[in-house]
Amino acid sequence: MDLVRNLPAISILICMFAAIISSGLKGKAARVLNTVVILTVLAFSLVSFVWCISLGASVVYVMGIFPAPWGNELRFGVLETGMALFFSIIMLLSIWGGRHKMKDEVATDKEYLYYVFINLLFSSLLALVYTNDLFTAYVFVEINTISACGIIVIRENGRTIEAGVRYMIMSLLGSGLLLLGIMMTYDITGHLLMSNIQEAVRNIVDSGQPLIPLVVTIALLTTGLAIKSALFPFHSWLPDAYGYSTVSSAAILSSLVSKGYIFLLIKIFYRVIGFDIVYSSRLLNVLFVFGLIAMISGSMSAIRENDIRRMIAFSSIAQIGYIYMGFGMGTKAGMVASIFHILSHAATKSMLFVSAIGLTDVSKGSRHFVDLTGSAHRNRIAGIGFLVGSLSMVGIPMFSGFISKLQFMDAAVSLSYKKMLPALIVLGISTILNAIYFMKTVLRIYMPADKLGANRAQADVVTNTVPAARIGINGIVEEKDRLVFPQEKLYGTVIILFVILNIALGVCSNTVLDWIRAGLGMFS
Amino acid sequence: MGPNLLANYAEAIALILFSIGFGNLLLQPNLIKKIIGLNIMDSGMYFFLAEKGYIRGHVAPIVVDGITSTEKYINPIPSGLVLTGIVVSVSVTALMLSLTIRLYKRYHTLNLDEISMKLKKEGL
Numbered sequence: 001m002d003l004v005r006n007l008p009a010i011s012i013l014i015c016m017f018a019a020i021i022s023s024g025l026k027g028k029a030a031r032v033l034n035t036v037v038i039l040t041v042l043a044f045s046l047v048s049f050v051w052c053i054s055l056g057a058s059v060v061y062v063m064g065i066f067p068a069p070w071g072n073e074l075r076f077g078v079l080e081t082g083m084a085l086f087f088s089i090i091m092l093l094s095i096w097g098g099r100h101k102m103k104d105e106v107a108t109d110k111e112y113l114y115y116v117f118i119n120l121l122f123s124s125l126l127a128l129v130y131t132n133d134l135f136t137a138y139v140f141v142e143i144n145t146i147s148a149c150g151i152i153v154i155r156e157n158g159r160t161i162e163a164g165v166r167y168m169i170m171s172l173l174g175s176g177l178l179l180l181g182i183m184m185t186y187d188i189t190g191h192l193l194m195s196n197i198q199e200a201v202r203n204i205v206d207s208g209q210p211l212i213p214l215v216v217t218i219a220l221l222t223t224g225l226a227i228k229s230a231l232f233p234f235h236s237w238l239p240d241a242y243g244y245s246t247v248s249s250a251a252i253l254s255s256l257v258s259k260g261y262i263f264l265l266i267k268i269f270y271r272v273i274g275f276d277i278v279y280s281s282r283l284l285n286v287l288f289v290f291g292l293i294a295m296i297s298g299s300m301s302a303i304r305e306n307d308i309r310r311m312i313a314f315s316s317i318a319q320i321g322y323i324y325m326g327f328g329m330g331t332k333a334g335m336v337a338s339i340f341h342i343l344s345h346a347a348t349k350s351m352l353f354v355s356a357i358g359l360t361d362v363s364k365g366s367r368h369f370v371d372l373t374g375s376a377h378r379n380r381i382a383g384i385g386f387l388v389g390s391l392s393m394v395g396i397p398m399f400s401g402f403i404s405k406l407q408f409m410d411a412a413v414s415l416s417y418k419k420m421l422p423a424l425i426v427l428g429i430s431t432i433l434n435a436i437y438f439m440k441t442v443l444r445i446y447m448p449a450d451k452l453g454a455n456r457a458q459a460d461v462v463t464n465t466v467p468a469a470r471i472g473i474n475g476i477v478e479e480k481d482r483l484v485f486p487q488e489k490l491y492g493t494v495i496i497l498f499v500i501l502n503i504a505l506g507v508c509s510n511t512v513l514d515w516i517r518a519g520l521g522m523f524s
Numbered sequence: 525m526g527p528n529l530l531a532n533y534a535e536a537i538a539l540i541l542f543s544i545g546f547g548n549l550l551l552q553p554n555l556i557k558k559i560i561g562l563n564i565m566d567s568g569m570y571f572f573l574a575e576k577g578y579i580r581g582h583v584a585p586i587v588v589d590g591i592t593s594t595e596k597y598i599n600p601i602p603s604g605l606v607l608t609g610i611v612v613s614v615s616v617t618a619l620m621l622s623l624t625i626r627l628y629k630r631y632h633t634l635n636l637d638e639i640s641m642k643l644k645k646e647g648l
Binding site: 135139142145146149153156158159161162164165166168169172173176179180183186187192 | 624
């Protein structure tokens with residue numbers, strides 16, 4: 001079984017090498033290679049996940065020949081391998097779900113570049129999840145940022161390039177603060193390996209030295225990663241980046257990229273600094289407040305939005321707010337709820353993005369609500385996907401969103417009054433707001449089709465007779481009539497898999513929660 | 525505070541540079557000025573790190589006279605980190621510049637706010 005130890009390192013490396021090889025391949029070959037790589041990583045993560053559960057402890061893997069205080073390490077337990085497994089599932093489904101749109105969204109001669117970016121992104125995500133070295137984490141944060149920018153701008157129009165620039169600017173501000181934080185950590189502790197830093201930090205706290213440098217360091221690290229994961233006041237880049245990039249990109253950005261940074265932040269809290277020290281620095285209260293504001297303001301913006309994809313993007317801001325609120329609670333229950341919400345939001349948001357594209361495709365490529373009326377009748381499978389996603393986001397029992405809300409409520413009840421009341425009240429308000437905008441959309445897409453019958457018949461005539469008219473106002477090609485059969489089948493399968501994943505998270509939540517608790521136990 | 529600041533003047537300068545760069549990257553509407561701000565910010569950070577690794581009177585850890593005592597040498601890790609950081613910032617700068625060229629060719633302006641206005645007019 002000792003071979004299993006190597007699997008996480010190998011999965012990072014094969015993604016990275018696949019990215020290098022893809023840069024010399026044609027579009028189709030790169031696509032196949034990408035699928036193979038993700039499936040391999042999925043299998044590897046599954047094996048190491050099972051192995052870690054049976055082992056019951058986390059494993060340290062030394063990269064290279066130098067031992068602990070000098071060398072570079074990977075460290076993985078149930079939480080890390082489980083997260084890698086989950087990330088690879090979502091990655092695979094998001095790419096498959098957007099595959100039929102690739103032709104229209106990305107120039108054919110640039111398709112291979114898309115897979116270069118995806119492979120790089122995936123390898124950096126895995127590295128962020130597995131690494132035990134703070135500076136390695138920084139380098140992979142940067143790789144993550146660059147490749148995320150790549151998958152935004154690959155759809156070359158003014159909007160995406162502008163969104164990419166805005167994304168880069170905010171991300172660079174974030175990584176600047178993060179790097180400064182890492183440097184100050186190195187300055188006050190003399191280590192870069194996470195476990196060693198924690199020992200040094202404990203020594204500093206125990207010896208009664210002034211704690212201001214430490215608090216500043218924690219603040220810098222937290223702010224840097226909060227900016228990168230689009231916590232409330234730093235979210236201005238998000239709607240454009242998620243709303244106008246390709247389908248797969250939007251799904252990957254919302255459900256994986258921001259989650260990678262959040263996972264690194266959890267790691268910093270638990271493994272680098274120590275959660276009790278972070279808690280005693282009171283910085284978590286700041287995260288708590290911003291999380292609450294994000295939950296309300298994100299939903300308010302989503303209600304005002306008239307564009308389905310931007311609406312889903314704004315909803316992401318609110319969900320990121322939930323996660324940070326869970327951090328801000330400062331208890332283990334809050335953290336478990338946040339981690340479950342990471343999973344549930346990742347599964348749901350990518351499904352919403354993928355099914356929204358199915359709905360807009362049958363509405364002449366328009367993303368405005370007026371044109372989407374009755375679209376669920378025209379594309380049933382996408383309608384079901386969107387319905388399940390919305391129900392899960394609102395928090396209807398049986399779906400994953402319900403469990404995460406329940407966990408947040410549960411965690412909130414055990415807090416002191418000063419935190420419990422705002423948390424519960426805002427959770428309630430935010431759920432109602434979620435319900436308003438998601439149910440509004442669901443009602444609209446399920447509105448009886450006969451009101452629009454004439455409209456649709458006209459559209460069909462146009463598409464059948466004049467091929468050129470298939471290009472909609474946004475330059476998005478009307479897809480439905482020329483979807484080749486296997487691709488339509490793939491799209492349907494992806495939606496069904498998403499629905500199954502969502503219900504599985506909702507129904508088997510106890511098992512998942514036990515894994516998360518066990519993983520957090522092994523974490524520090 | 526006075527003597528501390530004086531003793532750590534290099535760190536203070538590094539942080540001032542960092543703040544100047546940070547402010548420019550955040551607030552300048554002009555894309556080229558933003559990129560210059562990014563570079564100032566990064567330089568400030570590398571200066572901070574290099575200063576942290578340097579010990580007055582010690583030399584780079586290359587053994588020539590057979591002296592292996594740590595008293596003689598500086599800590600090489602911060603210098604290594606600076607090199608890695610420079611590589612990262614070079615690639616990020618290149619990416620930003622290429623995106624800026626794209627935007628300039630399309631909208632004939634470097635002002636990010638104006639570009640946003642033009643995008644709204646396009647109604648995409």
